Amino acid sequence: MSKVLTPKSRRPSSGVELDTVDEDALEHPEAAAVAPSSTLSTGIVATIEAGSDPAQGLKPRSELTARELMREVGAVLRMSEAEAAKLSSNQTDLPDEDQTMIINMGPAHPSTHGVLRLMLELQGETILRCKPIIGYLHTGxxxxxxxxxxxxxxxxxxxxxxxxxxxxxxxxxxxxxxxxxxxxxxxxxxxxxxxxxxxxxxxxxxxxxxxxxxxxxxxxxxxxxxxxxxxxxxxxxxxxxxxxxxxxxxxxxxxxxxxxxxxxxxxxxxxxxxxxxxxxxxxxxxxxxxxxxxxxxxxxxxxxxxxxxxxxxxxxxxxxxxxxxxxxxxxxxxxxxxxxxxxxxxxxxxxxxxxxxxxxxxxxxxxxxxxxxxxxxxxxxxxxxxxxxxxxxxxxxxxxxxxxxxxxxxxxxxxxxxxxxxxxxxxxxxxxxxxxxxxxxxxxxxxxAPSFVNIQCLPHMMRGGLVADAIAVISSVDPVLGEVDR
Amino acid sequence: MAATDGYITGDSRGQATVFATPSTYLKLMKALLDDTFTTCSDLCAVDYLDFPQRAVPAGVTAERFEVAVNLLSIARHERLRVRVEVPAADPVLPSLFDLWPGTEAMEREAYDMFGIAFEGHPDLTRILMPEDWDGHPLRKDYEIGRIPVQFKGVS
Structure with a gap:
């Protein structure tokens, strides 16, 4: 599967701009094959280019430090420096980035319990990396x-x-x-x-x-x-x-x-x-x-x-x-x-x-x-x-x-x-x-807030699982976004 | 308790507290992690800008910021609060991410809301506020926001 390119400069709060998908397909013909999938999902799930988000989003792996990457692939436990270095330099664990795509789930998704937003790096249906992005319900x-x-x-x-x-x-x-x-x-x-x-x-x-x-x-x-x-x-x-x-x-x-x-x-x-x-x-x-x-x-x-x-x-x-x-x-x-x-x-x-x-x-x-x-x-x-x-x-x-x-x-x-x-x-x-x-x-x-802390388990639980299971995982953590964002 | 020997300890309404400075912080936390405090329940910051006269035990210099870390020992059913005074001139603390990976979100929140930087944190970005937000909202010199009223000042 080729990497999917979709509109740039998309702000996290702006949601999904479906009308721009077509233009993009014209610019990048290779994306056209995948465009229907994002339209089919009624704009709830859209593919996003790595790094098109500001710092809070999921970045391309090359821009990540070893420890950040470890976190997104769910390696939460203390790792030796050698292991971390191996993971970041060779990335033997992960396929090349042109084999994968980054998918944005949420914040307005019926099964993400309110306004939880996840950015997932997928290979086929398998989740490689995950980053929960919160703050959409922050009311101070x-x-x-x-x-x-x-x-x-x-x-x-x-x-x-x-x-x-x-x-x-x-x-x-x-x-x-x-x-x-x-x-x-x-x-x-x-x-x-x-x-x-x-x-x-x-x-x-x-x-x-x-x-x-x-x-x-x-x-x-x-x-x-x-x-x-x-x-x-x-x-x-x-x-x-x-x-x-x-x-x-x-x-x-x-x-x-x-x-x-x-x-x-x-x-x-x-x-x-x-x-x-x-x-x-x-x-x-x-x-x-x-x-x-x-x-x-x-x-x-x-x-x-x-x-x-x-x-x-x-x-x-x-x-x-x-x-x-x-x-x-x-x-x-x-x-x-x-x-x-x-x-x-x-x-x-x-x-x-x-x-x-x-x-x-x-x-x-x-x-x-x-x-x-x-x-x-x-x-x-x-x-x-x-x-x-x-x-x-x-x-x-x-x-x-x-x-x-x-x-x-x-x-x-x-x-x-x-x-x-x-x-x-x-x-x-x-x-x-x-x-x-x-x-x-x-x-x-x-x-x-218990949900605020529990939500950190998501990358770990999702690692290596299927997208469909991601829904089951979010649901089983039972986060209430009102308390996550406060 | 051996791990807190040499540190100033306090008691806040019957809850055990121990004071650290930014330089002794990481060493103390490491000792506490080895001393069965395997869970970090909570990490939050307080901005004492408007309350400089607050009571701190002798030997502790009250600074503008304070970071309170609540640790939990599941083995001993015990809680301990570590309080660190963080000067406004240099609001930097070492990150606890390597000791308790669960502090990642909490430290990001403290950074977002108070502008306290955590050295060695893997992803120190804003977590609740938008990335392009100005200022750190929970600081005391940051006003509570208001919704503009169309007809104000008519009375």
């Missing part, structure tokens, strides 16, 4: 956080990983509480409510993964089923928080409100509804030869590599490392509930699928225990400094009204210091680093 949330008070911060962080918003709020609240020094004083009911919401959120997030994973692989009916079950969970969230997503319900000091009347019945109904549906998924997918063929042995990563890359969550557990922060470094009251940490063996896409499917079952187990142990009491800390007065008091007390007004306009001051708090989100370790200068706004708020 960390900068914005510096202008929002600690009370307002929740509305900001909840929008990062919009598939598991409650976990984002939780980690932010835990970090603020640690800075305030009240992390040990949160009422028991608030702690258990947080666990309940966090686990239900894990279920909804994993159900969404099952849906999108099914869609990416071609099991389109699974997409409908996954969204259907997730919607049931979101309906409960709507009843509790008033919103399906972006709740801002878990706040520093506790929660925004108590659980509504009849919440227990709603949760029990969910817990009855979902397990038989999971059995259906097993019949529909887990045992199916097509499904297994499509995922088993695809996108393999070893434990060593996953650890070196900082991968967490199902990606790490699929390699056999039983690392789950709920178990290993318990927060909230996870040491008081029984559950199993699901681990895989092969580190392939199938393991990651099976882990998430079974984590839904474990979450159901945890939620049952939470229902049994949910204490009564207050749902937020009664600390006048950070808790607004109850609504009833505002009507009868001028001081309460002023207090309420002050808390929501000025916010509360948080003592100087810096903390890093991490919890297990459905995607892995989500961490919140806050530095405070003693004012009511964070001096710096940084989120360690």
């Amino acid at each position: 949330m960390e900068k914005q956080a510096e202008a929002l008070t600690f009370i307002q911060g929740g509305t900001n962080v909840t929008r990062m990983d919009y598939v598991s918003p409650l976990n984002n709020e939780l980690v932010f609240s835990l970090a603020v509480e640690k800075l305030l020094g009240i992390d040990g004083d949160i009422p028991a009911r608030a702690v258990w409510m947080r666990m309940l919401l966090s686990e239900l959120n894990r279920m909804s997030s994993h159900l969404l993964f099952l849906a999108t994973n099914g869609m990416d692989i071609g099991a389109v009916s699974m997409m409908i089923y996954g969204w259907r079950e997730r919607e049931e969970v979101l309906r409960f969230f709507q009843k509790v928080t008033g919103l399906r997503m972006n709740h801002n319900f878990i706040r520093p000091g506790g929660l925004a409100a108590d659980l509504p009347m009849g919440w227990r019945d709603d949760v029990l109904r969910l817990l009855e509804l979902i397990p038989p549906r999971l059995e259906e998924y097993d019949i529909l997918m887990t045992g199916q030869p097509i499904w297994r063929e499509r995922l088993q042995g695809v996108g393999v990563i070893t434990a060593q590599e996953a650890l070196a890359l900082g991968a967490t969550g199902p990606v790490l557990r699929s390699t056999g490392v039983a690392w789950d922060l709920r178990r290993s470094m318990p927060y909230l009251r996870y040491e008081d509930v029984e559950f199993d940490v699901i681990v895989g063996t092969y580190g392939d896409c199938f393991d990651r699928y099976a882990i998430r499917l079974n984590e839904v079952r474990e979450s159901i187990r945890i939620v049952h225990q939470i229902l049994d142990q949910m204490p009564s009491g207050d749902y937020r800390i009664q600390d006048k400094k950070i808790t607004p007065p109850p609504r009833m008091r505002i009507d009868e007390s001028m001081e309460a009204l002023i207090h309420h007004f002050k808390i929501f306009t000025e916010g509360f001051k948080v003592p100087e210091g810096e903390v890093y708090v991490a919890i297990e989100s459905p995607r892995g370790e989500i961490g919140c680093y806050i530095a405070s200068d003693g004012s009511p706004t964070p001096y710096r708020m940084h989120m360690r």
Whole structure:
């Protein structure tokens, strides 16, 4: 296959200019043979000349340093200098560049989960190099956080990983509480409510993964089923928080409100509804030869590599490392509930699928225990400094009204210091680093987004695989681009 | 802990921290990697331009930038935060890519947002902002952007 030349000076954000393909075919007749393929794909995948992008894109191999090349071919582990030199100078490992072509996938591609863009170097259908390019959903949330008070911060962080918003709020609240020094004083009911919401959120997030994973692989009916079950969970969230997503319900000091009347019945109904549906998924997918063929042995990563890359969550557990922060470094009251940490063996896409499917079952187990142990009491800390007065008091007390007004306009001051708090989100370790200068706004708020780190595994998992498997690999990492780009 | 002997250690709300300088940084990190800290959870930078009076332990010179690296020891279930003071005049640190390849994206982010260069990084380009962007957005002397309003100033 000859190298495909397509229009130059294409900016990464400009997407694909289909109309220019023809002109180009005239200039370079040898490209005409390949042009239909890029038109057929309705402009979603287009071939691109190596180096036609600015520095962020995939460059021709000759312009790369040995280490950059190592990274793009997925050689993440520490290599000796000799090995690296061999790889870069002879490139014995890779065919000549005129045998290969560079393909741009995304950023607007239905199966790349939002606006993830990949540049792939292919030989035929085999992926030789891969470079994920991100930033298309960057909205400066960390900068914005510096202008929002600690009370307002929740509305900001909840929008990062919009598939598991409650976990984002939780980690932010835990970090603020640690800075305030009240992390040990949160009422028991608030702690258990947080666990309940966090686990239900894990279920909804994993159900969404099952849906999108099914869609990416071609099991389109699974997409409908996954969204259907997730919607049931979101309906409960709507009843509790008033919103399906972006709740801002878990706040520093506790929660925004108590659980509504009849919440227990709603949760029990969910817990009855979902397990038989999971059995259906097993019949529909887990045992199916097509499904297994499509995922088993695809996108393999070893434990060593996953650890070196900082991968967490199902990606790490699929390699056999039983690392789950709920178990290993318990927060909230996870040491008081029984559950199993699901681990895989092969580190392939199938393991990651099976882990998430079974984590839904474990979450159901945890939620049952939470229902049994949910204490009564207050749902937020009664600390006048950070808790607004109850609504009833505002009507009868001028001081309460002023207090309420002050808390929501000025916010509360948080003592100087810096903390890093991490919890297990459905995607892995989500961490919140806050530095405070003693004012009511964070001096710096940084989120360690699990998808941002996990996405670095893509070149490694894709190396030597097929383009069609690339979709399965992206899907199995389950990145949420809102949190990757923040 | 043997690996942090000779370094200034601190405690931030019960979380272990250790301070390094740009010159001792890489040596300390190597020692920590050998001391079972096999995972680098997070690397982020802070611009302390507006907060120079912040409290640092005796012996540490507060500089404009600080890079905080959160390490995790899976073997010992332990976390440790390494804080490095990076002077504004020479915002350069050695890259941790050779020790923890997973820091690649994080260092690129710190470079993109703060302009801290990481020597030895394989691909030090902007990661979140467009390649032709001016300035480093998370620096404190960088204004929050605004959407121009058509009828402002009418009141």
